[in-house]
Amino acid sequence: MRWIRYTFNQMTHYGIVKGDKVQQVSGDPFGGFNEESIFRDLHEVKIEIPVVPRTFYCAGLNYSEHVIESAKKQGIEPALPLKADIGYRANNALIAHMENVIIPRDATEKIHYEGELVVVIGKKAKHLTHENALSCVLGYTIGNDVSERTWQRSDRTFWRSKNADTFKPMGPWIDTDFVPDDAVTTVKVNGVVKTVYKTNSMIFDVPTFLVEMTKYLTLWPGDVVWMGTDGTSPDLISGDEVDIEISGLGHLQNKFIKEL
Amino acid sequence: MRWIRYTFNQMTHYGIVKGDKVQQVSGDPFGGFNEESIFRDLHEVKIEIPVVPRTFYCAGLNYSEHVIESAKKQGIEPALPLKADIGYRANNALIAHMENVIIPRDATEKIHYEGELVVVIGKKAKHLTHENALSCVLGYTIGNDVSERTWQRSDRTFWRSKNADTFKPMGPWIDTDFVPDDAVTTVKVNGVVKTVYKTNSMIFDVPTFLVEMTKYLTLWPGDVVWMGTDGTSPDLISGDEVDIEISGLGHLQNKFIKEL
Numbered sequence: 001m002r003w004i005r006y007t008f009n010q011m012t013h014y015g016i017v018k019g020d021k022v023q024q025v026s027g028d029p030f031g032g033f034n035e036e037s038i039f040r041d042l043h044e045v046k047i048e049i050p051v052v053p054r055t056f057y058c059a060g061l062n063y064s065e066h067v068i069e070s071a072k073k074q075g076i077e078p079a080l081p082l083k084a085d086i087g088y089r090a091n092n093a094l095i096a097h098m099e100n101v102i103i104p105r106d107a108t109e110k111i112h113y114e115g116e117l118v119v120v121i122g123k124k125a126k127h128l129t130h131e132n133a134l135s136c137v138l139g140y141t142i143g144n145d146v147s148e149r150t151w152q153r154s155d156r157t158f159w160r161s162k163n164a165d166t167f168k169p170m171g172p173w174i175d176t177d178f179v180p181d182d183a184v185t186t187v188k189v190n191g192v193v194k195t196v197y198k199t200n201s202m203i204f205d206v207p208t209f210l211v212e213m214t215k216y217l218t219l220w221p222g223d224v225v226w227m228g229t230d231g232t233s234p235d236l237i238s239g240d241e242v243d244i245e246i247s248g249l250g251h252l253q254n255k256f257i258k259e260l
Numbered sequence: 261m262r263w264i265r266y267t268f269n270q271m272t273h274y275g276i277v278k279g280d281k282v283q284q285v286s287g288d289p290f291g292g293f294n295e296e297s298i299f300r301d302l303h304e305v306k307i308e309i310p311v312v313p314r315t316f317y318c319a320g321l322n323y324s325e326h327v328i329e330s331a332k333k334q335g336i337e338p339a340l341p342l343k344a345d346i347g348y349r350a351n352n353a354l355i356a357h358m359e360n361v362i363i364p365r366d367a368t369e370k371i372h373y374e375g376e377l378v379v380v381i382g383k384k385a386k387h388l389t390h391e392n393a394l395s396c397v398l399g400y401t402i403g404n405d406v407s408e409r410t411w412q413r414s415d416r417t418f419w420r421s422k423n424a425d426t427f428k429p430m431g432p433w434i435d436t437d438f439v440p441d442d443a444v445t446t447v448k449v450n451g452v453v454k455t456v457y458k459t460n461s462m463i464f465d466v467p468t469f470l471v472e473m474t475k476y477l478t479l480w481p482g483d484v485v486w487m488g489t490d491g492t493s494p495d496l497i498s499g500d501e502v503d504i505e506i507s508g509l510g511h512l513q514n515k516f517i518k519e520l
Contacts (some may be wrong), residue, residue, distance in 0.1 A: 054352075083416070086417065086419045087416075087419065088350060090348060092315050092478050092483075093477070156321075156345040157320070159347065159473070160476040163476075164477060216364055217423060
């Protein structure tokens, strides 16, 4: 089942994707819903981010090749994370599938994508075990953890390097049946494949993160956990179109435009 | 004017504090409201956090004595921040005035308070100037940036050192008339004064942060910006009651209890 959040006639609803249609619901997948007898064509609605997160978690470093390649570019020794320490991103930066990433006027040329699997939490959870960890998960979506690498190195925090407005595309939908095991993440720029990796070749997998996190914090419906990325990105320029596909889950597509 | 968020008879409302009463409103101070003719005694309502933030910003290091004292304790050179780089905290950790901070079972003895001025954003804003920066501010409240210092040093992020459940008391209300200039922040533990500092002796003041932040990000109604703290905290133990007073603004009181 695929949950989509969309706007039609200036009203925003949740809906269920059925082929090339979306069936409107009242309510939402977190608090309860009723199916309505209103169907729209997917191409006639404006797709919104699938959830406004209550807390926006992000694993950051979670794939070995990404850590090793990043270190090589900086001429330093790679430091693989030894523990599943979760990090954060910010809601101001979220944009939907097909919206434009705006590269700030004074950004350097080091604008990179990071295609990521995103876990969407559906139920309140604390003190999860490896056996029951996935019971709190509603489903999965796709994220692009856009980064300005020069600011990422120079600033004390990731506030503008990773959380400038529009730097966090997420969508297009929440798939409740997706299983990460055999999935492949493929990132194309202007139709040309640039990065391919096994989605589940994480250093710490989804259950491990959820178990560690819920030792100290409560997960709430609508929280999201971005799981990190592998490989590296070329420098992106104005006009580039980035397509992140996770097989079995969908495509997240966004154009990058330099601010005038 | 003081905005409070409270629960009475299992319903949560915004209200306006009038003496020792609260006047119920429909709506909220962000999207619009109507005053109702229902008054409650302040002591008969359950005070809630004054806002569930859309994005939870936090300055972190922003007072020189705090940076110098912290460095001294670690035996390292103090590094004062050179730029107003904003950071983040997480909504799961928020609790209200008079709720208990739960010290995790396996936390070390290094549990510290940080009494902070909190800016509550009331209007959408981008590209603010020093002249108009405060025009987006609805008012101010008080925060306690509770920290477990051992985890703060050992972990790759601040996820459990600063964002464990209950580690972010905020309240009791939003004061729309408060002016930081002459205010004093006083922190008492069990009635004994432990920290006193001029609230506005920040390295980067509120307008400076808002101007810097909005070069790259949009502030939204309901966002909060915690402004950092000065001085240091003694190690807190189970049963300690911490009272953070900002003169002219109010008191934020919370008891610390060790998890069993």
